[in-house]
Amino acid sequence: MHVAPRLFPDFLLNTSRYMLAVVRPCRLPFSLTTRLFHDVRVYKEDKRWPGWQVIIGIETHAQIKSRLKLFSESLTSHPDDPPNTHVSPFDAAFPGTLPKLNPKCVDLAIRTAVALQSDIQPRSSFDRKHYFYSDLPSGYQITQQYAPLALGGVLNIQLPDSSPVPVRIKQIQLEQDTAKSTFNPRNLTSSIDLNRAGTGLMEIVSEPDMRSPEEAGAYVRTLQAVLRAIGSSDGNMEQGSLRCDVNVSINRPGELPGTRCEIKNLNSVRFMMAAITHEIKRQQALLTSSSLATVPQETRGFDEHTFETFRLRSKEDAPDYRYMPDPNLGELRVSQSRIETIRSTLPELPWHTRTRLKSTYGISERDVEVLLSVDSGREVQFDGDEGDGGRGAVAYFDRLVAGNGQINEDGKKKKGRDPKVAVNWMTHELLGQLAARNESFKDNTLTSGQLGELIDLVTGRIITGTSAKLLLRHLLAKPSSERVLKIAEDLQLTALSPSSSSCSSSSSSQTAEDPLFPLCKEAIAALPSEVAAVRAGNKNVLHKIVGHVMKGSRGRADAKRVREVVEGLIMGEGKQ
Ligand SMILES: Nc1ncnc2c1ncn2[C@@H]1O[C@H](COP(=O)(O)OP(=O)(O)OP(=O)(O)O)[C@@H](O)[C@H]1O
Numbered sequence: 001m002h003v004a005p006r007l008f009p010d011f012l013l014n015t016s017r018y019m020l021a022v023v024r025p026c027r028l029p030f031s032l033t034t035r036l037f038h039d040v041r042v043y044k045e046d047k048r049w050p051g052w053q054v055i056i057g058i059e060t061h062a063q064i065k066s067r068l069k070l071f072s073e074s075l076t077s078h079p080d081d082p083p084n085t086h087v088s089p090f091d092a093a094f095p096g097t098l099p100k101l102n103p104k105c106v107d108l109a110i111r112t113a114v115a116l117q118s119d120i121q122p123r124s125s126f127d128r129k130h131y132f133y134s135d136l137p138s139g140y141q142i143t144q145q146y147a148p149l150a151l152g153g154v155l156n157i158q159l160p161d162s163s164p165v166p167v168r169i170k171q172i173q174l175e176q177d178t179a180k181s182t183f184n185p186r187n188l189t190s191s192i193d194l195n196r197a198g199t200g201l202m203e204i205v206s207e208p209d210m211r212s213p214e215e216a217g218a219y220v221r222t223l224q225a226v227l228r229a230i231g232s233s234d235g236n237m238e239q240g241s242l243r244c245d246v247n248v249s250i251n252r253p254g255e256l257p258g259t260r261c262e263i264k265n266l267n268s269v270r271f272m273m274a275a276i277t278h279e280i281k282r283q284q285a286l287l288t289s290s291s292l293a294t295v296p297q298e299t300r301g302f303d304e305h306t307f308e309t310f311r312l313r314s315k316e317d318a319p320d321y322r323y324m325p326d327p328n329l330g331e332l333r334v335s336q337s338r339i340e341t342i343r344s345t346l347p348e349l350p351w352h353t354r355t356r357l358k359s360t361y362g363i364s365e366r367d368v369e370v371l372l373s374v375d376s377g378r379e380v381q382f383d384g385d386e387g388d389g390g391r392g393a394v395a396y397f398d399r400l401v402a403g404n405g406q407i408n409e410d411g412k413k414k415k416g417r418d419p420k421v422a423v424n425w426m427t428h429e430l431l432g433q434l435a436a437r438n439e440s441f442k443d444n445t446l447t448s449g450q451l452g453e454l455i456d457l458v459t460g461r462i463i464t465g466t467s468a469k470l471l472l473r474h475l476l477a478k479p480s481s482e483r484v485l486k487i488a489e490d491l492q493l494t495a496l497s498p499s500s501s502s503c504s505s506s507s508s509s510q511t512a513e514d515p516l517f518p519l520c521k522e523a524i525a526a527l528p529s530e531v532a533a534v535r536a537g538n539k540n541v542l543h544k545i546v547g548h549v550m551k552g553s554r555g556r557a558d559a560k561r562v563r564e565v566v567e568g569l570i571m572g573e574g575k576q
């Protein structure tokens, strides 16, 4: 990539009037867009609003997962960082400071564009969007209004029990994030935290191709999964690294689209879907109130308490941003070879992973979704290096099933594990215990090798499932590189059963060395009437005796083996 000095054609430089005349038509006025509208979807009635078609387009702002901000040397911050600790003079708009484009941000945006099959422009440029607000020290935001980084593209979304819907991408542009202002109503002051100011954002604009709140939700979730898989953004809506503006309009099927209202800054998929639902009902009520009623074009907010949208400003009050090319930044040129290098480092994309997980491992749709949605916290490095060795949930699961690196005592590589057993341990036990510890997958210290060994110990009946859960809890609380078997032995969690040789035969192998033996005898002595019932032929009562032994063994006994031993003892004694 090469940042060249900006070369404006003469007619753009001569007069600003001419420049506007040439450049403005790139953005069609709304009425014209409406006239050119060609519906890509076939109308399907929704029982919630019969006789109305809903049209939704989403503008997503995704924070770029880069160490440095878009135009300064300052480190990007985390929402928990102390205020104003990640600020360079440029972020604070000190006079005389100049922007310097961070190539990593551009690479990550290109990575996103490649994943979304967007057409990366060999030349793009930066513009200033002016407005005056306390969270914007320079009085303008640097964005790509006229010549964005990438145009076009598609994101396929999949709703349960329906065919995939291709949502077209209109454009992807680079821009700066703003600072954060917090108003304190008690002393009527605003505090400004510049940590976020200047962080790189990708604005990903969809075409108006979604037709229901559910499709909008699926679009954001799919986009989130793509951004996480390729490592270009955390995509974390709660922490604000992914924010959506949703445009909603309704119309009668076959007629032109209605006027859109834009609901700003939605920070959860749930709220976004609720905001759309409320907005559809509000517009429907408005349009059916009288034959002359129209929906005014507005920018609206969403009240998280009432679950209603409210008016922020009308189109007439829309600020004039006085866009102008940023004179301090040159034209951004992206070479085809740079795009190809980035394309070659792209990992498997979520829709390919989904198909592979289902077809190769035969695991359920639900388990696939859990694996895909788990936040891997993976920091992608370029030029072929996957950084941390691919600790993402899917890669972890692949290694867990393959048993990579696990060598048997006889020196041979272990054969793969049962995917259904592995996914159960990973999604239910590991993720469950991490959640109980208030941690996410990226905090996980247990390697896939260790979890694999734990699973092998259970399938080999060396420890019971109950003990394995205890052991897992211990391993998460006290991470260790020790063999899992050694830890299980140290904690006396190995199963109470005879050695494997004596285990192979049934009741005939019961010996005094069998550690289950005394426990079973004790249970038989403690429950004489149950023993009599078993002898009389009521085998169901065996459960109670087995339960007694299990309790005495504190989960270390294998229930199946206990049943064998108890039954052998009772029937054996009965014969004597
Ligand atoms: N009739 C419509 N109903 C619903 N959404 C629409 C309709 N027409 C366009 N949209 C969507 O509105 C969004 C417009 O976003 P875009 O960034 O192009 O412009 P903007 O909202 O005017 O500008 P800004 O970036 O300043 O908010 C797109 O996602 C588009 O798909």
Ligand SMILES: [Mg+2]
Residues within 6 Å of the ligand: 059, 203, 205
């Ligand atoms: Mg926009």
Ligand SMILES: [Mg+2]
Residues within 6 Å of the ligand: 059, 245, 262
């Ligand atoms: Mg908008």
